[in-house]
Amino acid sequence: MTPAEWPGPNDPGPMKCQEVDGSANGTTWTTLAPAAAYTFTAGSNAIAIPFREVTQDYLRLDISGNNVQGVPQVAEFQVYDN
Numbered sequence: 001m002t003p004a005e006w007p008g009p010n011d012p013g014p015m016k017c018q019e020v021d022g023s024a025n026g027t028t029w030t031t032l033a034p035a036a037a038y039t040f041t042a043g044s045n046a047i048a049i050p051f052r053e054v055t056q057d058y059l060r061l062d063i064s065g066n067n068v069q070g071v072p073q074v075a076e077f078q079v080y081d082n
Contacts, residue, residue: 017064020049022056029060045075 019035032051040047061077 018047018049019062019064020051021060021062022054023058023060024056026058032056032059035062035064 017035017037018033019031020033021029022032023029032054033049036049038047038049059077059079061074063074
């Protein structure tokens with residue numbers, strides 16, 4: 001997502017563009033879930049970002065395009081095995 005595509009400050013609802021990357025060594029990264037915009041609904045601070053089953057030693061959450069208070073905040077990042 002380019003800066004021109006990021007949500008603007010007048011867009012309804014808080015939005016963030018998030019991508020999940022994985023790595024076996026912490027140096028070389030592979031995109032597991034491509035960047036996409038998510039809107040958090042009123043009263044909810046959680047979203048699900050699905051990606052294919054992988055075995056990785058490291059996971060990275062890349063947040064961009066944040067239109068809420070100028071900086072992203074992550075309180076908890078959980079990964080589950082189905």
